Amino acid sequence: MAIPSTLITLLLGMVLVLVGLWVGQNVQLLPLDASTNAPVYDSLFQVLFSIGTILFIGIVGLVVFSLVRFRRRPGDLADGVAIEGNLPLEIVWTAIPAIVVLFVGIYSYDIYERMGGMVSLNDHSAMHHSPDVMQASMSSAPTSSESGSSANEPRVWAGIGSSDSAEGTLPVEVTAMQFAFIFHYPEGDITSGELHVPVNQPVELRMKANDVIHAFWVPQFRLKQDVIPGQPTVLSFTATRAGSYPIICAELCGPYHGGMRSTVVVHEEEAFHQWFEKNAPPKPIPATVASINLNPTA
Amino acid sequence: MTVASPTDFEPQGLQPQGWLKYFSFSLDHKVIGLQYLVTGFIFYFIGGALAGVIRTELASPISDFVSRETYNEVLTLHGTVMIFLWIVPVVNGAFGNYLIPFYVGARDMAFPRLNAVAFWLIPPAGILLIASYFVAGGAAQSGWTAYPPLSLSTPAIGQVIWILSVLLLGGSSIFGGINFIATILKLRRPGLKLMQLPMYCWAMLGTSILVVLSTPVLAGTLILLSFDIIAHTGFFNPALGGNVVVYQHLFWFYSHPAVYIMVLPAFGLVSEILPIHARKPLFGYTTMVYSILAIVVLGLVVWAHHMFTSGTPPWMRLFFTIATSFIAVPTGIKFFNWLATLWGGKLALNSAMLFSCGFIINFVFGGITGVALAQVPFDIHVHDTYFVVAHFHYIVYGGTVFVIFASVYHWYPKFTGRMLNEDLGRLHFLLTFIGFNLCFTPQHWLGLNGMPRRVAEYDPSFTTLNQVSSVGALLMAISTLPFLINVIWSAFAGELAGDNPWKALTPEWLTTSPPPVENWVGEAPLVTHPYDYGIPEGKIDLRVASGADLWFGGKR
Numbered sequence: 117m118a119i120p121s122t123l124i125t126l127l128l129g130m131v132l133v134l135v136g137l138w139v140g141q142n143v144q145l146l147p148l149d150a151s152t153n154a155p156v157y158d159s160l161f162q163v164l165f166s167i168g169t170i171l172f173i174g175i176v177g178l179v180v181f182s183l184v185r186f187r188r189r190p191g192d193l194a195d196g197v198a199i200e201g202n203l204p205l206e207i208v209w210t211a212i213p214a215i216v217v218l219f220v221g222i223y224s225y226d227i228y229e230r231m232g233g234m235v236s237l238n239d240h241s242a243m244h245h246s247p248d249v250m251q252a253s254m255s256s257a258p259t260s261s262e263s264g265s266s267a268n269e270p271r272v273w274a275g276i277g278s279s280d281s282a283e284g285t286l287p288v289e290v291t292a293m294q295f296a297f298i299f300h301y302p303e304g305d306i307t308s309g310e311l312h313v314p315v316n317q318p319v320e321l322r323m324k325a326n327d328v329i330h331a332f333w334v335p336q337f338r339l340k341q342d343v344i345p346g347q348p349t350v351l352s353f354t355a356t357r358a359g360s361y362p363i364i365c366a367e368l369c370g371p372y373h374g375g376m377r378s379t380v381v382v383h384e385e386e387a388f389h390q391w392f393e394k395n396a397p398p399k400p401i402p403a404t405v406a407s408i409n410l411n412p413t414a
Numbered sequence: 415m416t417v418a419s420p421t422d423f424e425p426q427g428l429q430p431q432g433w434l435k436y437f438s439f440s441l442d443h444k445v446i447g448l449q450y451l452v453t454g455f456i457f458y459f460i461g462g463a464l465a466g467v468i469r470t471e472l473a474s475p476i477s478d479f480v481s482r483e484t485y486n487e488v489l490t491l492h493g494t495v496m497i498f499l500w501i502v503p504v505v506n507g508a509f510g511n512y513l514i515p516f517y518v519g520a521r522d523m524a525f526p527r528l529n530a531v532a533f534w535l536i537p538p539a540g541i542l543l544i545a546s547y548f549v550a551g552g553a554a555q556s557g558w559t560a561y562p563p564l565s566l567s568t569p570a571i572g573q574v575i576w577i578l579s580v581l582l583l584g585g586s587s588i589f590g591g592i593n594f595i596a597t598i599l600k601l602r603r604p605g606l607k608l609m610q611l612p613m614y615c616w617a618m619l620g621t622s623i624l625v626v627l628s629t630p631v632l633a634g635t636l637i638l639l640s641f642d643i644i645a646h647t648g649f650f651n652p653a654l655g656g657n658v659v660v661y662q663h664l665f666w667f668y669s670h671p672a673v674y675i676m677v678l679p680a681f682g683l684v685s686e687i688l689p690i691h692a693r694k695p696l697f698g699y700t701t702m703v704y705s706i707l708a709i710v711v712l713g714l715v716v717w718a719h720h721m722f723t724s725g726t727p728p729w730m731r732l733f734f735t736i737a738t739s740f741i742a743v744p745t746g747i748k749f750f751n752w753l754a755t756l757w758g759g760k761l762a763l764n765s766a767m768l769f770s771c772g773f774i775i776n777f778v779f780g781g782i783t784g785v786a787l788a789q790v791p792f793d794i795h796v797h798d799t800y801f802v803v804a805h806f807h808y809i810v811y812g813g814t815v816f817v818i819f820a821s822v823y824h825w826y827p828k829f830t831g832r833m834l835n836e837d838l839g840r841l842h843f844l845l846t847f848i849g850f851n852l853c854f855t856p857q858h859w860l861g862l863n864g865m866p867r868r869v870a871e872y873d874p875s876f877t878t879l880n881q882v883s884s885v886g887a888l889l890m891a892i893s894t895l896p897f898l899i900n901v902i903w904s905a906f907a908g909e910l911a912g913d914n915p916w917k918a919l920t921p922e923w924l925t926t927s928p929p930p931v932e933n934w935v936g937e938a939p940l941v942t943h944p945y946d947y948g949i950p951e952g953k954i955d956l957r958v959a960s961g962a963d964l965w966f967g968g969k970r
Contacts, residue, residue, distance in 0.1 A: 145858075145859055145862050145863075146862055146863070147862070147863045147864060156791075157791055157792070157795060160789065160791055160792060161792065164785075164786045164789070164792065167782075168782040168783070168785075168786065171778070171782055172778060172779060172782055175749070175753065175774070175775070175778045176775055176778075178753050178756075178757075179753065179756070179771050179774055179775060182753070182756040182757055182759075182761065183756075183761060183763065183771060186692075186756065186757070186758060186759050186760065186761045187761050187763050188693075188760040188761055188762050188763070192760060194693070194760060194949065195693040195694070195760060195947050195948045195949050196692060196693045196694035196758050196759035196760050196947070196948050196949075197694065197758050197759075197948055197949060197950075198694065198695055198946075198947065198948030198949055198950045199694065199695065199697065199754075199758065199948070200695045200696075200697065200698075200699065200945075201697060201698045201699070201700070201701070202697075202698075202754075205754070206698050206701050206747070206750075206751075209746065209747065209750040210701075210743060210746075210747055213742055213743050213746040214740075214743045217739040217740060217742050217743060217785065218739075220739060220785070220789065221735055221736045221739045221789070224735065224789035224790065224791055224792065225732060225735070225790075227791045228731070228732075228790045228791045231791055231794075233728055233731065233790060233791070233794075276794075327563065327567065328561075328563045328564040328567060329561060329563070329564065329658060329724070331723060331797075331798060333798075333799075333864075333866065335795070335862075335863060335864035338791075338794070338795040339794060339795070340723045340794050340795060340797055340798070341723055341794075342723045342724040344652075344658060344659065344724060345563055345652040345653075345658065346652030346653075346655075346656075346657070346658065347652075347657075347658070347659065362864060362873070364864060364866050365866070366723075366797065366798040366799065366866040366867075367561075367798055368486070368556065368557050368561070368564065368867075368868040369564060370486075370555075370564065370567075370568070371481075371482035371483050371485075371486060371555070372482060373486075373866075373868060373869055374477065374482075374866075374868075374869030374870045374871040374872065375871060
């Protein structure tokens with residue numbers, strides 16, 4: 117006696133789900149994770165990868181099976197069966213994707229909140245002296261932002277904030293221009309072409325662009341934020357793994373867009389302090405804009 | 415009373431006859447459709463050559479094949495040509511013009527002169543765009559998105575010509591859209607109800623609504639952008655108090671629906687092809703119609719998912735994530751319906767069927783990555799990377815271009831009266847399918863691991879996969895050779911097709927091949943059941959029934 121087709125279908129479905137889950141868990145497509153955000157991102161990726169694998173293999177399987185099983189044999193001139201629809205079946209395949217999509221949407225919203233994407237940016241306590249919104253002149257020097265900050269409440273237009281308070285957060289001002297990123301540490305008056313950050317300490321990048329739109333992307337942090345002329349943005353992250361990772365401009369910004377890269381160096385806490393002390397100007401003399409420009413570092 | 419012969423319909427006058435009519439301001443919707451199709455293919459080969467330049471440059475990690483400026487011109491022209499001169503005109507203009515009057519039982523489009531104007535805007539716009547490469551400063555370099563301030567600071571002449579060209583093409587698209595809406599709603603043969611129309615009519619109705627609603631927004635935006643360039647106004651110039659993110663909202667308000675303008679007609683065409691070659695009715699006609707309408711409505715409110723990493727507030731990101739994800743539901747319904755159409759059919763494994771199934775597989779893959787991209791946290795990592803490049807090529811090439819090829823194999827007998835060679839067709843499918851997947855599958859990994867899009871140089875660790883991708887592109891280029899040989903050779907020496915080689919029921923097959931001017935000799939047929947294939951369940955087809963079938967009532 118033949119095995120009932122319902123049983124075969126059930127077994128195939130179970131195998132498919134298991135294969136999908138296994139693939140999601142074990143096939144590693146992402147680069148190293150080096151920020152607190154990355155493992156959260158990777159768990160979302162696993163869920164999407166599993167669902168996608170199940171769906172894709174299932175549909176390809178159905179197409180290939182149909183093409184083989186229902187192919188027209190030579191000499192067969194008959195038609196197929198005249199089935200014009202099946203309402204219960206159609207309800208099922210409307211409801212299941214709707215539920216899956218809703219689940220994925222809510223789950224990714226939760227992850228986005230954990231990343232700090234839903235933090236209200238404009239009553240953000242960490243934003244002490246960000247550049248003035250209107251100060252978007254094409255010619256502004258990277259370090260002149262200090263001068264423009266006055267009584268005006270700065271408006272941050274977008275970005276990913278940090279949900280915890282400003283205590284212990286390392287602020288870094290990022291200026292993007294054709295075709296480089298400039299990093300300025302207001303706490304030590306250091307200007308650098310590379311981003312140096314300590315491991316396990318929140319960092320807040322306050323970003324502005326001088327000419328065209330750029331985007332700040334560190335694949336190992338799974339974070340990206342456009343840097344927009346005239347509209348300051350923020351990006352908060354906490355690095356979790358010491359090492360050097362690429363910073364990549366991800367928005368077409370001109371002929372040398374592909375060459376607009378830098379490096380983020382994540383130091384152990386001790387090493388970061390050494391780097392910071394070494395590059396900060398001597399304490400007694402208050403730093404001025406001119407002295408920073410004279411002492412380019414890193 | 416006598417029966418009118420085709421010659422009685424031949425317009426007398428200044429219009430050239432014979433092959434010359436294809437170079438004329440013809441008002442015949444079939445001539446205009448083929449004008450669109452052939453023009454589209456010419457631009458497809460130009461756009462393909464540009465893609466070849468990109469893949470050659472990316473075969474090595476350093477910028478060594480063309481200059482960086484030229485590379486940016488090439489990628490801008492590639493995107494613009496493929497979208498505005500190939501896919502949109504072909505799936506809308508070519509097949510829409512050829513098929514819609516047949517499907518509604520009309521003798522021509524509602525506005526034949528507007529129709530001819532819409533087509534004849536395309537060659538000058540295309541030539542203008544290509545020619546801009548040779549002007550001082552070269553063609554536009556800011557990508558097909560032309561984001562300011564980059565588009566304000568790159569060489570102005572090329573950018574202005576680009577705007578002019580896109581405006582002309584947008585105008586052509588709007589004229590076409592108005593014409594399709596009027597034809598489908600007002601030129602239906604008396605007695606033909608809306609819910610009896612072939613699915614492609616519904617797809618074109620939905621598409622045309624999107625065209626008419628969203629293309630004017632793009633036109634307005636590009637006019638403002640051209641003011642910024644020429645008259646130094648400050649709409650989008652932050653140095654003059656302008657807002658660059660507003661441009662992105664306006665641009666994507668058109669350009670996301672543009673994706674549906676490119677894929678909805680393809681959905682419609684597949685819905686025509688599958689039932690005929692599977693010898694089964696189209697499964698779930700009513701839900702298919704409502705799915706199209708749902709995609710139209712949702713397609714208008716998802717544009718900001720292209721802007722998750724730019725200046726959008728958090729609530730907006732949430733709304734657009736949910737709205738975008740939900741487009742998967744009506745789209746999924748359509749795919750399940752096609753699978754159900756195949757199930758239990760008698761599938762002819764010809765080129766049209768193979769390309770249609772290739773479309774299903776590629777588009778499902780692109781749809782899955784699309785749902786992933788709709789999730790803000792996911793998108794933040796891969797936005798503007800090769801992951802996105804791979805995703806949208808799976809949608810527009812793996813989806814729409816595969817359907818264009820399926821449609822050419824399916825309707826070529828109607829266009830010319832001759833069949834295409836099936837062996838060459840299957841070879842074409844095999845090379846295209848392998849080349850396409852070889853080219854674009856590795857790009858997902860590249861994007862996830864740190865290769866941004868629109869770069870001429872990249873991290874040397876990505877070299878191998880980029881070379882694999884370039885080999886895939888080469889295969890895709892080679893795959894067009896059997897196709898070209900096939901369509902040219904078959905036009906003269908192909909097997910004669912007869913009027914209805916597929917034994918189809920839709921009205922374009924119920925006339926001669928090629929059809930006469932004004933489509934039918936005598937009255938237009940009234941087709942109220944365009945997908946009435948198949949044997950009712952429980953009945954037995956006497957042509958293939960055996961004695962045992964008759965004895966058991968076909969229920970063994």
